[in-house]
Amino acid sequence: MVEFRARAVVIATGGAGRIFPFTTNGAIKTGDGMAMAYRAGVPLKDMEFMQYHPTGLPGTGILITEGSRGEGGILVNKDGYRYLQDYNLGPPDPWPRKKAMELGPRDRLSQAFWHEQQKGRTIKTPHGDVVHLDIRQLGEKLINERLPMVRELALAYVGVDPVHAMIPVRPVVHYTMGGIHTDIDTATPLPALFAAGECACVSINGANRLGSNSLAEIVVFGARAGRAAANFAKTNPKPGLAGKAGEAAQARLRELFGREGGGDSVSSLRKAMNDTMESDAGIYRSEDRLRQTCDTLADLRARYRRMPLQDRSNVFNTDLVQALELGCMLDVASALAQSALQRKESRGSHQRLEYTARDDANYLKHSLASYQGDAPPTISYRDVVITKSQPAERVYGGAAT
Amino acid sequence: MSETITLEVLRYHPETDSEPHFQRYVVPYRDDWVVLDALNHIKDNLDATLSYRWSCHMAVCGSCGMTINGEPKLSCHSFLRDYRGKVVRVEPLDHFPIERDLVIVMDSFMEKLGSVKPWLIPKVEKPLSAGEYLQSPGQMQVFHQYTQCINCLLCYAACPQIGLNEDFVGPAALALAHRYNLDSRDGGRDARAEVVASNEGIWECTFVGACSEVCPKHVDPAAAIQQTKISASVGWLKDLLTPGAHR
Amino acid sequence: MSRRPYIRKVERNWWIRQPRYISYMIRELTSLFVGLYCALLAVGLVRLAQGPAAWDGFVAAFSSPLGVTFQLACLAFAIYHSVTWFALTPKAMPLRMKGEPVPGIVIVGAHYAAWAVVSIVVLIGAGM
Numbered sequence: 136m137v138e139f140r141a142r143a144v145v146i147a148t149g150g151a152g153r154i155f156p157f158t159t160n161g162a163i164k165t166g167d168g169m170a171m172a173y174r175a176g177v178p179l180k181d182m183e184f185m186q187y188h189p190t191g192l193p194g195t196g197i198l199i200t201e202g203s204r205g206e207g208g209i210l211v212n213k214d215g216y217r218y219l220q221d222y223n224l225g226p227p228d229p230w231p232r233k234k235a236m237e238l239g240p241r242d243r244l245s246q247a248f249w250h251e252q253q254k255g256r257t258i259k260t261p262h263g264d265v266v267h268l269d270i271r272q273l274g275e276k277l278i279n280e281r282l283p284m285v286r287e288l289a290l291a292y293v294g295v296d297p298v299h300a301m302i303p304v305r306p307v308v309h310y311t312m313g314g315i316h317t318d319i320d321t322a323t324p325l326p327a328l329f330a331a332g333e334c335a336c337v338s339i340n341g342a343n344r345l346g347s348n349s350l351a352e353i354v355v356f357g358a359r360a361g362r363a364a365a366n367f368a369k370t371n372p373k374p375g376l377a378g379k380a381g382e383a384a385q386a387r388l389r390e391l392f393g394r395e396g397g398g399d400s401v402s403s404l405r406k407a408m409n410d411t412m413e414s415d416a417g418i419y420r421s422e423d424r425l426r427q428t429c430d431t432l433a434d435l436r437a438r439y440r441r442m443p444l445q446d447r448s449n450v451f452n453t454d455l456v457q458a459l460e461l462g463c464m465l466d467v468a469s470a471l472a473q474s475a476l477q478r479k480e481s482r483g484s485h486q487r488l489e490y491t492a493r494d495d496a497n498y499l500k501h502s503l504a505s506y507q508g509d510a511p512p513t514i515s516y517r518d519v520v521i522t523k524s525q526p527a528e529r530v531y532g533g534a535a536t
Numbered sequence: 537m538s539e540t541i542t543l544e545v546l547r548y549h550p551e552t553d554s555e556p557h558f559q560r561y562v563v564p565y566r567d568d569w570v571v572l573d574a575l576n577h578i579k580d581n582l583d584a585t586l587s588y589r590w591s592c593h594m595a596v597c598g599s600c601g602m603t604i605n606g607e608p609k610l611s612c613h614s615f616l617r618d619y620r621g622k623v624v625r626v627e628p629l630d631h632f633p634i635e636r637d638l639v640i641v642m643d644s645f646m647e648k649l650g651s652v653k654p655w656l657i658p659k660v661e662k663p664l665s666a667g668e669y670l671q672s673p674g675q676m677q678v679f680h681q682y683t684q685c686i687n688c689l690l691c692y693a694a695c696p697q698i699g700l701n702e703d704f705v706g707p708a709a710l711a712l713a714h715r716y717n718l719d720s721r722d723g724g725r726d727a728r729a730e731v732v733a734s735n736e737g738i739w740e741c742t743f744v745g746a747c748s749e750v751c752p753k754h755v756d757p758a759a760a761i762q763q764t765k766i767s768a769s770v771g772w773l774k775d776l777l778t779p780g781a782h783r
Numbered sequence: 784m785s786r787r788p789y790i791r792k793v794e795r796n797w798w799i800r801q802p803r804y805i806s807y808m809i810r811e812l813t814s815l816f817v818g819l820y821c822a823l824l825a826v827g828l829v830r831l832a833q834g835p836a837a838w839d840g841f842v843a844a845f846s847s848p849l850g851v852t853f854q855l856a857c858l859a860f861a862i863y864h865s866v867t868w869f870a871l872t873p874k875a876m877p878l879r880m881k882g883e884p885v886p887g888i889v890i891v892g893a894h895y896a897a898w899a900v901v902s903i904v905v906l907i908g909a910g911m
């Protein structure tokens with residue numbers, strides 16, 4: 136173990152999409168930084184808001200860009216019907232219209248898929264239900280010019296040439312709107328700790344991030360974090376050695392390496408976590424299912440504390456890395472599930488079957504999940520700071536233009 | 537029983553092995569699985585000690601390069617269906633030390649990458665308040681292909697010159713230097729030349745062309761290097777003919 | 784940490800492993816022949832300077848079956864070298880006209896055309 140002494144720390148470890156089984160996120164997006172800050176006493180804010188992107192390739196979760204719909208691609212169900220018109224997103228113009236149909240927001244499109252699935256109008260595949268994304272009408276030339284990557288990915292990973300056939304797609308976990316609670320200068324409540332990017336929640340993405348805002352966010356808040364941390368470091372003394380905290384970290388690792396074999400493994404616990412998140416904390420959520428998830432996660436966290444390593448070596452031990460990542464994911468997942476359970480309304484990417492309306496009177500608030508060790512987190516709330524844009528009804532389709 | 541496929545994976549554990557050996561694993565065969573899926577199946581179900589790098593599973597992060605049946609490849613973009621009925625031999629990328637199993641030590645590359653100053657060195661520094669450095673789409677097209685590099689190192693594994701001289705700066709780093717040299721906003725050609733036009737730089741390349749053949753992102757580093765050779769020679773000639781005029 | 788990175792040696796026959804390395808090695812070999820041919824021409828010049836007898840001996844050796852075989856081999860290698868090199872020229876010298884990339888086939892074609900022109904000029908010169 137190596138101890139770093141720093142005057143200021145910036146966390147920039149990205150999202151936590153990997154707590155779900157079907158995600159566009161890379162293997163590194165395991166919420167490590169979120170868990171670190173959370174365990175150190177910084178609340179995780181708005182964790183119930185997890186974005187599903189409507190068009191992922193079945194099996195791999197590879198993202199098919201919004202651009203394919205921006206150029207004029209359409210979504211159809213098993214009957215070849217542009218189903219989005221049934222969900223207040225019409226009229227179904229033949230060509231793209233802003234804020235309507237296929238250019239509606241990600242949360243609405245993913246929710247429409249769920250409804251189609253309930254109605255039995257999606258298409259069954261070995262990798263789950265899908266609908267079809269049809270970009271054939273763009274023609275080969277335009278597809279090659281504007282969407283070469285879409286063609287390449289679809290050909291390679293699902294064996295479909297979008298010039299001649301429809302691409303199977305389904306909603307896929309894409310972006311963690313919530314994260315480490317920071318202010319507008321990226322400072323967390325813990326002195327000397329800053330966070331920026333997808334791991335943080337400055338709160339510019341609300342309950343449903345708009346496409347492309349994330350890259351703008353990391354450029355702006357990355358710079359702010361750098362400046363804020365440098366400023367802090369300049370005006371504060373270098374801390375002493377970690378002492379007790381360092382010893383405790385070392386002891387935790389020793390204990391992990393020393394656990395006896397048998398029973399659970401990283402992959403078995405991770406699968407159980409993935410399954411409960413997908414089935415019970417996905418696009419639509421309900422009281423019973425969320426309670427069930429919270430219980431399952433509590434059980435998994437208890438089992439995790441006894442889970443042995445299968446690889447006890449010291450060089451590039453990826454079993455150890457995955458075990459640590461799993462611990463982070465379990466903590467972050469329980470913050471997510473608890474926050475979702477307590478938000479009794481539907482807002483953006485958080486949809487509750489029993490509370491279908493947005494409830495500004497009670498929930499125009501940020502949730503804050505605070506770490507309680509082995510027990511589930513406690514949830515508190517904080518007012519939303521409203522400056523220029525006032526909260527209004529979200530209107531799409533014909534009514535919006 | 538459903539169909540299976542055999543993987544022969546190079547294992548090397550520095551704490552217990554004096555040298556690498558192969559280990560066989562039998563995994564389910566799936567038409568839409570890539571070699572990386574098979575490795576993940578092994579890690580999750582058969583042998584948690586197998587070590588390798590990966591992240592995106594969609595050929596964009598560049599971390600999963602391996603030698604697959606003798607050819608440098610991204611394991612997330614090598615489909616089992618192309619090896620059906622054969623044994624799939626998976627080894628770490630050539631020309632790099634093996635840290636463990638399929639994991640290579642890539643420090644040498646990181647150093648080379650930094651040495652070519654792969655960032656914009658503006659012709660004239662201007663303050664933030666003066667606004668952006670503008671560029672037209674046409675000016676961008678000139679170097680666009682060289683921005684596609686994902687640092688997967690397949691080209692280093694394919695290049696025999698890297699095998700013969702480990703100090704050769706190599707395809708990806710030289711292609712990236714070229715990318716910045718071609719950028720209309722950049723004025724760093726001379727600053728990069730010290731490394732790029734050195735003996736360990738472009739002149740070590742004998743235009744084998746293997747780098748461009750294996751590159752999964754069609755960066756074509758061989759082309760970048762030959763172009764750099766030509767412009768370096770032209771620059772040298774100009775200096776010779778008009779002493780003092782250039783620079 | 785007990786790191787102990789394992790370094791693999793490059794084998795002597797590394798170039799046999801891959802067809803692409805073999806064709807590269809052939810291209811490298813061709814330069815040897817092209818070089819030898821140039822050296823031979825230089826020897827011819829020296830012989831010419833030494834007087835008619837020396838020159839005649841040189842020409843005789845050049846027209847012997849062995850000499851002809853050697854020249855044919857050189858020709859074959861030179862053609863192989865030129866063809867493979869021309870095929871690579873669009874990479875080494877990409878051109879843009881009015882912002883659009885010039886198609887590779889045009890660049891390669893221009894090289895063949897230049898080759899033809901130079902050959903014709905040389906042949907005409909030789910005929911005179």
Ligand SMILES: Cc1cc2nc3c(=O)[nH]c(=O)nc-3n(C[C@H](O)[C@H](O)[C@H](O)COP(=O)(O)OP(=O)(O)OC[C@H]3O[C@@H](n4cnc5c(N)ncnc54)[C@H](O)[C@@H]3O)c2cc1C
Nearest residue numbers: 147148149150159160163167198332333334347348349350
């Ligand atoms: C497929 C896909 C397409 C997207 N397309 C767009 C788009 O078009 N426009 C847009 O605005 N947004 C897009 N997004 C979202 C956007 O890419 C991400 O939100 C953004 O990249 C997050 O940046 P970040 O720097 O916060 O984190 P990341 O880019 O995720 O980087 C986190 C880094 O931290 C490292 N790390 C993690 N844990 C640890 C640890 N414990 N120790 C050390 N290092 C660690 C990781 O290795 C990684 O390098 C897309 C996302 C995906 C997945």
Ligand code: SF4
Nearest residue numbers: 685686688689691751
């Ligand atoms: S040039 Fe191509 S092969 Fe080389 S590192 Fe970049 S993407 Fe990989």
Ligand code: FES
Nearest residue numbers: 593597598600612
């Ligand atoms: S896993 Fe990212 S390139 Fe293969």
